[in-house]
Amino acid sequence: MPELAELNPLEFAALAGLVREHTGIAMHEHKRVLLQGRLLPRMRSLGLARYRDYIERVRADRTELQPFINLVTTNDTAFFRTPAVWDYLERDFLPAWLAANPGCTLRIWSAAAASGEEAYSMAMLCSEFQERHRGFRFAIQATDIDTGVLATAAEGYYEGRSAERFGASRPDLVRKYFRSEGEGIRAIPELRAVVRFGEHQLLAPWRQGAQFDLVLLRNVLIYFDEATQERVLHSVRAAMAPQARLILGEQESITRIATPFDFEQTHVYRIRQGQS
Incomplete structure (x- = not known):
């Protein structure tokens, strides 16, 4: 040729x-x-x-x-990326949500899941919280437009830089939730079982069940122009429960565009009061 x-x-x-x-x-x-x-x-x-x-x-x-x-499509993620986000979820969001919603199931959407590190990080965080609060229940939906990375995510196998950085930063969680395999690590079946992976285009409406209490939409808006960002955010809002929180990436700000969200703290947005 x-x-x-x-x-x-x-x-x-x-x-x-x-x-x-x-x-x-x-x-x-x-x-x-x-x-x-x-x-x-x-x-x-x-x-x-x-x-x-x-x-x-x-x-x-x-x-x-x-x-x-x-x-x-570009897929760049890591386990427990941006520690401040995970500190907020563990110390503030999860306790407050459980106190306000006893007996309910926390529904979480990792909306640009890539190869799954974020979704599994969320699963580990919730599993640890569940050990301390036996009445806590959660369900995690992880989606991406790239079917190739979704297949990798569902396998739960990681090697190279992703596994190395995770092992260096959270060795206790690696030992508890992963097993060595070949040149890398694989999530234990119990961890893989609590995350559901599926294909979804962010500009399309979410039509697959109950609304989410927490949406992680991190490091994806930076690839869209402002008009597309607005479309994505309105589509995501329609899939969220009234008191839900939206988590964005460290390089993202939506204060300059028309959205149904208000800034709460760094990385964290809530639905604007009066938005249906």
């Missing part, structure tokens, strides 16, 4: 349009080399030498859409 030329501006614009259409992600010109590098192996595997041929394949062949989405 002849060597591929560099992605030209017209082809990049077409691909960026497909990315926005199917993921909501705004991909700007400085991402051209990144996009080219991600698509090249896939094009070679399909025997395609021209980017315009691949663009037509994505447009015409629905079976190619999910591989395309998996290639263009």
Whole structure:
């Protein structure tokens, strides 16, 4: 197969349009080399030498859409990322929620779960809290648009930097909830059982049951323009219970855009009073 030329501006614009259409992600010109590098192996595997041929394949062949989405999305997460968030959840949110909702089940949504480290961190935090408060019950839903990372998350197997950083920062939890396997660690079945993983596009409405009491939407809004951020946040709000809390990433602020949320403290937002 002849060597591929560099992605030209017209082809990049077409691909960026497909990315926005199917993921909501705004991909700007400085991402051209990144996009080219991600698509090249896939094009070679399909025997395609021209980017315009691949663009037509994505447009015409629905079976190619999910591989395309998996290639263009970014998945960067870690166990117990941003300690201040987990301190807030453990010391403030969980005790207050349990006191206000005795006998109820806390429903949690990890809304851009990537490879699952955040969802399993939440599961460990809740499991530890449950040991101290036997009446506490919880359910965790973890979603992502990338089916490849969801498969990894469901397996609960981690190696490399993710496992190393987790082992260095929380060795007690690694020993309790993971087992060594090969070059990495795997979550024990009991931990995997309390997290449900599934595919979801954040711009789409949530139609899968009861509203959530806590939503973690961390380090994903930064990939959207302001108009798309507003759409995502209104969609997420519709899936939240009235007294729920929204947790955002350390690089994210929504105070400049029109949303149904008010700032509560760093990383934490509550639903604006009077919003239905």
